[in-house]
Amino acid sequence: MPIPTSRTTEKGRISIDSLICNGCGLCVEVCKDFSLAIENGKAVESKHSVFGCIACGHCMAVCPRDAISVQGRHLSPADLFPVPQKADAASFEALLALFQRRRSIREFKDKSVERQVIDKVLHAAATAPMGIPPSDVHVLVLESKEQVLQFSKDYCEYLKSLRWMVSGWFLAMMRPFWGKVNTDMFRDFIRPLIAKYTESMDKGENVVMYDAPVGLYFYGSPYTDPADPLIAATYAMTAAESLGLGTCMLGAIHPFIQSGKGARTFREKYRIRFKSREGLFVIMGYPRIKFEKGIHRTFANIDHLS
Ligand SMILES: Cc1cc2nc3c(=O)[nH]c(=O)nc-3n(C[C@H](O)[C@H](O)[C@H](O)COP(=O)(O)O)c2cc1C
CATH class of the missing domain: 3.30.70.20 (Alpha-Beta Plaits)
Structure with missing residues (x-):
């Protein structure tokens, strides 16, 4: 088969x-x-x-x-198309410089991103490898500040219905089933996150997607390798950076719009076709703030076996 x-x-x-x-x-x-x-x-x-x-x-x-x-x-x-010339491909130094110049950008100029630029980003992101061809990555494009804001507002309203998930009684009840790490994460990360998102939105401040003029949601179907949307999102982020856009990945939406009736209603409103194991948002726009310095990053561990 x-x-x-x-x-x-x-x-x-x-x-x-x-x-x-x-x-x-x-x-x-x-x-x-x-x-x-x-x-x-x-x-x-x-x-x-x-x-x-x-x-x-x-x-x-x-x-x-x-x-x-x-x-x-x-x-x-x-x-099929001719493989681009090696001279036209980014050198290691050029690629590293692009990576090192990138910062997560959450402050954007009040300027929209042209459809052609979004298309270029998606065109580049579609070159990403996938577990099994053809790519089963789906992309929702929010392409104006207004769309991003409406999406964020609806998301915050929906999140209010999930507050029971971070209540003391629920966490205590779940502790024996899902262990310490989940309890810690729900208490110390998800609970304050939901509170911050919803309370800020009620005051008119969008700390979910900030004031981004574009939001791209990469997600899969039940058949998709869970890594595929994340790889595609990473390609999109890199391509956007090369076009002078600032970007930020957002991990705090996808996991909450997977299960339950409210999640389904939310997905349907935004024509999100499937629930999927992994998915990631990338917001982008023209950066308002310029970073003067790069930041060295390290992995948790690199274990050479030899
Ligand atoms: C998978 C993933 C999820 C993220 N989710 C969020 C998010 O929900 N909100 C946010 O403001 N930043 C988010 N970020 C951005 C990180 O906070 C950021 O990458 C980190 O602070 C390091 O900063 P840098 O990207 O400038 O190196 C996310 C980044 C990744 C890779």
Whole structure:
């Protein structure tokens, strides 16, 4: 059975022009579904496909003679383009400088972000790798300050209905089931967060999405690898940075709009198609504040085994 996603349940259809194929075997080497083999000096479909072609496109992208095409699962030969020149690709130094210049930006100029710029960010983010092609990442675009504010207001109203989740009796009741870490997080992080979000919004201050002119929500379907929306969001953040935008990831919305009737109503209002294991917001806009210095960051641990 082909691997299903919310977009497709078919498998890729491979066709090989044996008159053009020179049997170099590159397609066989790159196909990790083991869909291809060389027989009598030509590439052929093998009998050892693991899942059925997932239409990653690697075989047709690597073929030096354009002898292979894959159709289906939202892929066709029309999706191929020449690999950009190495000279046009960011050097390590350029990429590091981009990363080091980035800060989470929560203060924005009162200036909208043009649709073409948002499209560029999404175009770049769509190049992100995904667990299984075709990408099962869905994106909600809030593309004005007004939309972002309305979304934040609705979210805060909805959050008020979840206050029982951080009440003392509930945390005490759940302690034996979900352990110390969850209890600590709900008491010391989620409880003050909900209070701050809702109380600030009641006073007219948006500390959920700040005054961002754009909010992008990357989420999956029940089929999506949970990492996919997070990787796509990271690509979007990096692309936005390269375009002179300031960005900030927001993790405090996705987990609360997954379960229950209120969450479903909220999702429906904003045409969020699925609940999903992981999802992430990225807000962006033109930064109002400039940071003078970068900040060194470290990982918790890097354990070299040798
Ligand atoms: C997964 C994730 C979730 C985050 N959620 C929020 C959030 O809900 N609200 C917020 O103001 N910042 C949020 N941030 C931004 C972090 O607070 C910020 O990255 C951190 O303070 C380090 O600052 P820097 O990004 O400038 O290095 C989030 C960042 C990440 C990566």
